[in-house]
Amino acid sequence: MNPTDHNDTPESTPETTAESAQESATPAGELATVHPLRTRPDQHESTGPADGESAPQVVEGRIISEYEYRLLTDEKAQREWRYAEYRKQAVWLARTTRTAVTHDRTVSTLKFVGRNTLVYPTLGAGVALKRWRDTHGSSRYERMMRAAELAGDHDKLADWEARDVAEKARRHDRAMDWVRSPWQLAKAAGAVTVCAAVLLLVLGLILWVGGKGEFLGPISAVIDAIAFAVWFVITYGVLLVTGVTAGVLTWLWNLGRTSQAVPDLFRPAAQRNLDDVEITPSIVVTALRDLRISELRKKIEAMEDRGAAMLGPIRIAGCGVEFDIHLPSGVDTEEVKRKRRKFAENMGRHEHEVFLTTPPTPRTVRVWAADSGELDKPIGPSPLVTDPTLTADMYSGRAPWGMDLRGDAVLMALLQCHLLITGLSKQGKTASLRALALWLALDPSVRLYIADLKGIGDWRMFKPVAEKLIEGPTDSHCIQATHMLEWGVEEMERRLQAFDGDKYRNGVPRELAKPGGPFAPIVLLVDEAQQAFMNPAKDDKNIPFGGQTSKSRYFMAARKIHNQGRAVNVVLWQGTQDPTNDNLPKLVREGAHIRAALALGTESQSRMALGDKAVDGGAAPHELRSGLDKGTLVVSGEGVPLPAGQPSMTVRTHFIDGDDSVTVIDRAVAIRGGTTTEKTQVEAPPERDLLDDVAEVLAGDDVKATDVAARLRRLAPSHEPYADLGATKLKEALENVGVPVRQKDGTLTVRVRHLVNALADREDEKGS
Numbered sequence: 001m002n003p004t005d006h007n008d009t010p011e012s013t014p015e016t017t018a019e020s021a022q023e024s025a026t027p028a029g030e031l032a033t034v035h036p037l038r039t040r041p042d043q044h045e046s047t048g049p050a051d052g053e054s055a056p057q058v059v060e061g062r063i064i065s066e067y068e069y070r071l072l073t074d075e076k077a078q079r080e081w082r083y084a085e086y087r088k089q090a091v092w093l094a095r096t097t098r099t100a101v102t103h104d105r106t107v108s109t110l111k112f113v114g115r116n117t118l119v120y121p122t123l124g125a126g127v128a129l130k131r132w133r134d135t136h137g138s139s140r141y142e143r144m145m146r147a148a149e150l151a152g153d154h155d156k157l158a159d160w161e162a163r164d165v166a167e168k169a170r171r172h173d174r175a176m177d178w179v180r181s182p183w184q185l186a187k188a189a190g191a192v193t194v195c196a197a198v199l200l201l202v203l204g205l206i207l208w209v210g211g212k213g214e215f216l217g218p219i220s221a222v223i224d225a226i227a228f229a230v231w232f233v234i235t236y237g238v239l240l241v242t243g244v245t246a247g248v249l250t251w252l253w254n255l256g257r258t259s260q261a262v263p264d265l266f267r268p269a270a271q272r273n274l275d276d277v278e279i280t281p282s283i284v285v286t287a288l289r290d291l292r293i294s295e296l297r298k299k300i301e302a303m304e305d306r307g308a309a310m311l312g313p314i315r316i317a318g319c320g321v322e323f324d325i326h327l328p329s330g331v332d333t334e335e336v337k338r339k340r341r342k343f344a345e346n347m348g349r350h351e352h353e354v355f356l357t358t359p360p361t362p363r364t365v366r367v368w369a370a371d372s373g374e375l376d377k378p379i380g381p382s383p384l385v386t387d388p389t390l391t392a393d394m395y396s397g398r399a400p401w402g403m404d405l406r407g408d409a410v411l412m413a414l415l416q417c418h419l420l421i422t423g424l425s426k427q428g429k430t431a432s433l434r435a436l437a438l439w440l441a442l443d444p445s446v447r448l449y450i451a452d453l454k455g456i457g458d459w460r461m462f463k464p465v466a467e468k469l470i471e472g473p474t475d476s477h478c479i480q481a482t483h484m485l486e487w488g489v490e491e492m493e494r495r496l497q498a499f500d501g502d503k504y505r506n507g508v509p510r511e512l513a514k515p516g517g518p519f520a521p522i523v524l525l526v527d528e529a530q531q532a533f534m535n536p537a538k539d540d541k542n543i544p545f546g547g548q549t550s551k552s553r554y555f556m557a558a559r560k561i562h563n564q565g566r567a568v569n570v571v572l573w574q575g576t577q578d579p580t581n582d583n584l585p586k587l588v589r590e591g592a593h594i595r596a597a598l599a600l601g602t603e604s605q606s607r608m609a610l611g612d613k614a615v616d617g618g619a620a621p622h623e624l625r626s627g628l629d630k631g632t633l634v635v636s637g638e639g640v641p642l643p644a645g646q647p648s649m650t651v652r653t654h655f656i657d658g659d660d661s662v663t664v665i666d667r668a669v670a671i672r673g674g675t676t677t678e679k680t681q682v683e684a685p686p687e688r689d690l691l692d693d694v695a696e697v698l699a700g701d702d703v704k705a706t707d708v709a710a711r712l713r714r715l716a717p718s719h720e721p722y723a724d725l726g727a728t729k730l731k732e733a734l735e736n737v738g739v740p741v742r743q744k745d746g747t748l749t750v751r752v753r754h755l756v757n758a759l760a761d762r763e764d765e766k767g768s
C-alpha cells in the first residue's frame with residue numbers, strides 16, 4: 001500500500017477497492033473490530049444456504065492496525081503520511097547531495113576543473129595583459145620611478161623620467177604616423193600592385209618569347225594562388241580559428257599555471273602552503289606582504305621586483321634555512337617580530353619553527369626557519385656518553401652542551417663563568433645544568449660543591465666526586481646551602497689576598513689551578529636556588545638566611561661571589577624555577593656570565609632570565625613550547641659563543657639520563673685517581689645538646705612547649721633536628737632524655753624542675 005498514490009478521496013484508493021468485508025456480529029467481532037470496506041465488483045459475499053436461514057458468515061479481509069485503517073479511510077491521516085514521506089525524501093536528498101558535494105573526490109575534481117578551465121586562463125590573461133601594458137604603456141616607467149623615489153635614488157628617478165618622456169614622444173610620433181598613413185598606404189599599395197603587375201607581365205613576355213609558357217601565365221598563376229588561399233581560409237576557417245584559439249588558451253593556461261598567484265582554494269593539495277613548502281623568495285615576500293602591516297604592503301607593491309630585493313640570499317642552515325630581510329623605510333623590525341606567528345604560518349611553518357632576531361645591520365630582521373617537523377626530532381646523544389675517551393680541561397676545553405638551530409655543536413667555555421639557568425618546572429633545567437657539571441667532573445682540578453634543594457637524587461651520582469653534596473628541600477638544607485656559599489666567599493677572599501698580582505699579570509694561571517692547587521677552580525652549584533632565596537629562617541642574631549636585603553645571608557654571599565669570585569676561580573652556578581623578582585633577585589640574575597632559559601611563561605620572565613637586551617634582540621624563551629621543547633634553551637651573556645651581533649642563541653641540549661650520568665661519573669672517578677679530592681672544607685655544623693639548649697631557652701621559667709620549640713629554632717636555625725620542631729616532637733625528644741612534658745592549665749609545658757632533675761641525673765651517670 002502506498003497512500004501517496006492516492007488522491008485525497010478514500011473511495012479511489014486501490015486498497016479500498018481491493019478489500020472487501022462486511023461488518024458482522026459474528027465471533028470475529030469479539031476478537032477485533034470489523035470495518036466494512038467498499039466491495040470490489042468481482043467479489044461476492046459468501047452466503048449461507050439458500051434457504052436464508054441464519055448461518056455463520058464468512059468474512060474475507062486482512063487484519064490491520066488501527067493506524068493502517070486510518071490510512072485507508074482518513075484523508076487527514078493520508079495527507080500526514082504523504083507529507084512525512086516528502087520530508088523523509090527531502091532529508092535523504094539533502095544528505096546525499098551534501099555527501100556527494102563535500103566528498104574529497106568531488107572537491108578535488110571541482111578544484112581541478114575550476115583551476116584548469118577558469119583560474120589558470122584568467123590568471124594567464126592577467127599576466128599577458130600586464131606584459132602587454134608593460135611593453136606598450138608607461139606603467140613600467142612609472143613603477144621604476146616610484147621604486148627609485150622610495151629608495152631615495154634621485155639620479156635613477158631622473159633617468160627613468162627622461163626615458164618615460166622619450167617613450168611617450170616616440171609613441172606620439174607613431175600615432176601621428178597612423179593618422180597620416182592611409183593615403184600613404186594607399187599610394188604604396190597602388191605602387192606595389194603596379195610594380196608587381198609590370199614584373200609579372202615582363203616575366204610572362206620572357207616566358208612567351210622563350211616558348212616556355214603564355215604571356216599572361218604568371219599573372220593567372222598569382223590570381224589562382226590568391227583564389228586558393230581564399231578558398232582554403234573559407235573551407236578550413238573554423239578549424240583554423242579553433243586551432244588558434246586552442247593555442248592561445250593553452251598559452252594563457254601555462255602563463256597562469258606558472259604565475260604563483262593561484263589562490264590557495266584552487267591549489268592542488270600537494271602544493272598547499274600549509275604543507276611542507278620549500279621557502280623561496282616569492283613565498284617569503286608574499287608572507288611579508290600578507291602580514292597586515294599596511295606600510296610594508298604598500299612598499300612591497302611599489303617595488304620594481306615586488307619586494308625580492310629586500311631579501312638576502314636564502315642559505316641552508318642546519319635543519320632549516322636562514323636569510324635576512326632588509327625592511328623598507330617606514331617599517332621597523334619590532335613590527336615584523338611582533339607578527340612572528342602570522343609570518344611563520346604564511347610561510348607554511350609553525351610559530352615555534354621560525355626564529356626572528358635582529359642582526360647589527362639596521363632595519364634588518366634575520367630569519368631562521370626550520371624544515372617542517374625537524375625541530376621535533378631528538379638530537380643525538382651527548383659525546384660525553386658516546387665517547388668514553390673524552391676528557392675535560394676547564395682552562396682550554398669546551399663542554400659539549402648540544403646543538404644550535406643550524407645543527408652546529410654548541411661548545412661552552414666555562415672558565416670563570418657564573419651561570420644561571422631558569423625555566424618552568426620539568427623543562428630540563430636540572431638535566432641541562434647537570435650536562436655541564438658532568439663535563440666539569442671529568443676535569444680533576446675542578447672542585448664541585450653541590451646543593452640540590454629538591455633532593456630527590458638528581459645529583460646523587462656526583463657524591464664520589466663532589467666536595468660537598470647537600471640534598472633536601474627543607475629550610476635546614478637551604479641554611480646548609482647558605483653556609484656553603486659563605487664558605488665560598490671566605491675562600492674567595494683568602495684567594496684574593498693570597499694572589500700575587502705582580503707575578504701573574506694575566507690572572508690565575510693553570511699551574512696555580514692544578515688539581516689540589518691553591519687556585520683550583522671551585523664551582524658552587526645550587527639547583528632550585530629559589531628555595532634558598534625564599535628561606536624564611538633566621539639565625540641566632542635574627543639575620544634572615546633568605547630574602548634579598550643587604551642582610552640576607554644567601555643573597556649577600558651570592559652577590560659577593562658574583563662580584564669578585566670569577567677572578568680567583570670561584571664561580572656560582574644556579575638553577576631556578578619559574579623566576580620572579582622574589583625568588584631570583586635582579587642583582588643576582590644580572591651577575592651571571594651565562595644566562596640560559598628553558599620554556600618560560602611570559603615575556604617578563606624571559607626579561608628576568610636573559611635580560612632586556614637579549615629579549616629586545618629576539619630571544620624568546622616564552623615562545624618555546626612548555627612540555628614539548630624540553631631541553632631547548634635560549635642562551636645569552638658574555639660567556640656564550642654567540643655569532644657576531646647576535647644577542648642570544650637557541651640550543652637544543654643533549655639529554656644525559658641518570659644511568660648515563662653515573663657512567664660518566666665513574667669515568668670521572670677513575671680520572672681523579674679513584675678517590676675524591678680533599679674532602680669538605682665547609683665547616684661542619686657544631687654538635688648540639690638538647691638539654692643544654694632547653695636550659696638556655698627556658699632561662700629559669702616554666703615555658704609552653706610550642707614556645708620552647710620556637711626558641712630552639714631561633715637558637716640554632718641551621719640545626720636540622722630543630723628545623724621542623726613542634727610541641728609534640730619536642731615532648732617526645734625531651735621524654736627520651738628523661739624530661740617529662742605534661743599539661744599545665746591545658747597546655748603542654750616544659751617545667752624547669754623536671755629539666756634540672758634530668759640534668760642532675762645525667763651528671764650522676766657521668767660521675768658513676
Ligand SMILES: Nc1ncnc2c1ncn2[C@@H]1O[C@H](COP(=O)(O)OP(=O)(O)OP(=O)(O)O)[C@@H](O)[C@H]1O
Pocket residue numbers: 423424425426427428429430431432454577630631632652653654655656
Ligand atoms: N635535553 C633534553 N631532551 C629531551 N628531554 C629532556 C631533556 N632534558 C630533560 N628532558 C626531559 O624532561 C624531564 C625533566 O627534566 P628535569 O628534571 O631536568 O627538569 P627540571 O626543569 O629540572 O624540573 P624541575 O624544575 O621540576 O625539577 C626529564 O626527565 C626528561 O624526560
